[in-house]
Amino acid sequence: EFRIRKLDQMWEKAQRLHLSPVQLAELHSDLKIQEKDELNWKKLKADGLDDDGEKEAKLRRSLNVIMAKYGLDGKKKQAEESNFVKDDKDNYILTDPRLEKLWNKAKTLGKFSEEELRKLWREFIHHKEKVEEYNILLDTVSRTEEIHKNVISPEEYEVKEEVLHGKHTDLKERLRSINQGYDRLRKLSHEGYVTEREFNEPRVNDLWDMAKEANFSDSELESIKEELKHFETKIKHQHYQKQLEI
Numbered sequence: 001e002f003r004i005r006k007l008d009q010m011w012e013k014a015q016r017l018h019l020s021p022v023q024l025a026e027l028h029s030d031l032k033i034q035e036k037d038e039l040n041w042k043k044l045k046a047d048g049l050d051d052d053g054e055k056e057a058k059l060r061r062s063l064n065v066i067m068a069k070y071g072l073d074g075k076k077k078q079a080e081e082s083n084f085v086k087d088d089k090d091n092y093i094l095t096d097p098r099l100e101k102l103w104n105k106a107k108t109l110g111k112f113s114e115e116e117l118r119k120l121w122r123e124f125i126h127h128k129e130k131v132e133e134y135n136i137l138l139d140t141v142s143r144t145e146e147i148h149k150n151v152i153s154p155e156e157y158e159v160k161e162e163v164l165h166g167k168h169t170d171l172k173e174r175l176r177s178i179n180q181g182y183d184r185l186r187k188l189s190h191e192g193y194v195t196e197r198e199f200n201e202p203r204v205n206d207l208w209d210m211a212k213e214a215n216f217s218d219s220e221l222e223s224i225k226e227e228l229k230h231f232e233t234k235i236k237h238q239h240y241q242k243q244l245e246i
Contacts, residue, residue: 102189111192126202
């Protein structure tokens, strides 16, 4: 069925998991796209065009998303939001013990409505995703540095040095954002939503914070705010559509 063995094994496993015909069709399509991307990557790698391993890391992440989406990763399938109020040990999805501790604190605090708990859960998941993205980039930078050690040409050295500098700057920014996000979650978990933020969706608030820190005029900020409001509405619509499909 598939030219890449691991994808073929995933397909065979999926057929034993009693997935619906629609899910199987979607999985087949996702695996075909993944196969095409991986075969293209192998050609790039053979030509030496993925020295820093960035495309490989992206492919690995894409495959992990597919496995989680269809329950092929060996973990119990869990709806991130519909099951958030359960008191059993479903919190493994957060993976970070510090986040689990904060989440348990928030659940027992008594300062959140059910809707606010759902909102807070989305913030926890968003933070977890940012940490995962940071770790992928960190792994990519480590690979680049290993390759960098073997560079001989001064011209190549300058190019790779510039690439590394850019990636290190990105890492610092991401780490700063992660630390700020964790501090916010810790405060929320202990105090509740004392003051409302500009937007409800964590991703949209991140974009708004970035816009405020940039050199935009007041009129430009107002325009950006309106665009973000439309973006938030779109996110909420997609969320409700997914809930209807469950």
